Amino acid sequence: LSEIQHVEKVSPVYQMNILLLKGIYEGTADLIAMKPEELKEMNIKLASGNLPKPGSSLEFLYGNGIPTLFYEKATNKGYYDTRRLPDINFARDSMFVIFDPENYHSGNNVLDSMVTTDKNKTENAAETASQKASSKYVVRPSGVIAGGIEKYNMHYGSVYCDLDSLQRILKKEFAGRVIPGQPKTKSGKPYKEFVYTYAQVHVDEIEHVDAIASQIRDMGYEVETNAEYLDAMKSQFAIVQAVLGGIGAVSLLVAAIGIANTMMMSIYERTKEIGVIKVLGCSLKNIKQMFLLEAAFIGLLGGLLGNAFSFLISGTINFLVSGEKIGLNASISYIPWWMVPVSMGFAMLVGILAGYFPAKRAMQLSPLEAIRNN
Numbered sequence: 389l390s391e392i393q394h395v396e397k398v399s400p401v402y403q404m405n406i407l408l409l410k411g412i413y414e415g416t417a418d419l420i421a422m423k424p425e426e427l428k429e430m431n432i433k434l435a436s437g438n439l440p441k442p443g444s445s446l447e448f449l450y451g452n453g454i455p456t457l458f459y460e461k462a463t464n465k466g467y468y469d470t471r472r473l474p475d476i477n478f479a480r481d482s483m484f485v486i487f488d489p490e491n492y493h494s495g496n497n498v499l500d501s502m503v504t505t506d507k508n509k510t511e512n513a514a515e516t517a518s519q520k521a522s523s524k525y526v527v528r529p530s531g532v533i534a535g536g537i538e539k540y541n542m543h544y545g546s547v548y549c550d551l552d553s554l555q556r557i558l559k560k561e562f563a564g565r566v567i568p569g570q571p572k573t574k575s576g577k578p579y580k581e582f583v584y585t586y587a588q589v590h591v592d593e594i595e596h597v598d599a600i601a602s603q604i605r606d607m608g609y610e611v612e613t614n615a616e617y618l619d620a621m622k623s624q625f626a627i628v629q630a631v632l633g634g635i636g637a638v639s640l641l642v643a644a645i646g647i648a649n650t651m652m653m654s655i656y657e658r659t660k661e662i663g664v665i666k667v668l669g670c671s672l673k674n675i676k677q678m679f680l681l682e683a684a685f686i687g688l689l690g691g692l693l694g695n696a697f698s699f700l701i702s703g704t705i706n707f708l709v710s711g712e713k714i715g716l717n718a719s720i721s722y723i724p725w726w727m728v729p730v731s732m733g734f735a736m737l738v739g740i741l742a743g744y745f746p747a748k749r750a751m752q753l754s755p756l757e758a759i760r761n762n
Contacts, residue, residue, distance in 0.1 A: 400584040407489035415458035437531020447530035453544035484524035651746035679747035687739020
């Protein structure tokens with residue numbers, strides 16, 4: 389994969405389900421093992437500690453939602469049942485980890501199910517029991533990801549560790565046995581090679597992503613790209629924007645009718661004034677410009693108020709609903725600054741168009757009739 393043109397680097401990732409034990413508590417979590425440089429490039433915000441360091445000992449970086457995944461072994465009740473967090477300091481306390489949770493829970497019942505009437509069956513059952521025996525491994529914390537249990541983010545329920553450290557321990561822990569999540573031969577034996585869950589392919593430019601993804605698919609792999617994710621997100625946001633655009637169009641129509649009505653009322657109220665300036669020699673062009681300018685200023689004032697209100701609403705949305713709660717490292721609402729002058733000019737244009745017919749009405753008034761009007 390790294391030899392494909394425009395590919396800068398390829399980083400392996402291994403993902404597995406683990407069981408964490410601490411005193412009277414236990415919890416199941418998703419373990420993600422990565423290279424140190426990949427963990428660093430993720431720019432994970434930490435509440436305490438550091439990123440896992442490569443070495444002989446295994447260290448875990450806990451997501452801020454991990455405490456909610458623990459439950460009491462005696463009652464089988466967790467945070468969502470009792471609304472009480474486990475009495476564990478995830479930034480300091482070491483705990484036991486089981487790399488094969490399924491076999492750990494089922495291993496105690498294997499010996500009870502042996503068939504002792506047949507020697508061969510008994511030997512097979514004993515062999516199965518020894519294969520399913522899962523030992524506990526002590527692991528130390530490296531740190532905790534920033535955010536409380538109510539602040540959801542993309543790292544909320546994950547545990548991160550160094551890939552080389554985990555791989556070395558798994559090979560030792562499951563010597564001669566199949567590592568959970570690893571493929572096996574038809575006879576049930578493990579392969580010599582260590583198989584990763586997926587690989588992260590870094591491309592130099594976003595315009596090359598689709599072409600490289602197509603090449604990797606041709607090699608027989610499944611591919612998911614950030615570009616595809618962005619396209620899906622854009623289509624969803626486009627629907628939201630279309631709905632909001634429809635509401636805005638209706639509001640714009642109402643605003644234009646309001647401006648036209650205001651200008652028409654202004655003409656009726658200033659009919660005598662229009663007649664006087666016509667008698668004094670004011671040209672029809674100047675009268676038209678006067679009313680169009682007035683309509684433009686009304687649109688400008690509406691644009692100023694609209695922009696101020698938009699930034700206020702946008703800031704309120706970003707304050708109340710953080711993008712991290714839905715897994716985004718960005719604000720939900722964003723208004724580009726170039727939109728401000730564009731919207732102001734558009735508001736003035738709407739005002740001018742709404743004031744055109746009232747201005748034309750003012751031009752057509754008879755000077756004598758206008759002067760006689762009380």
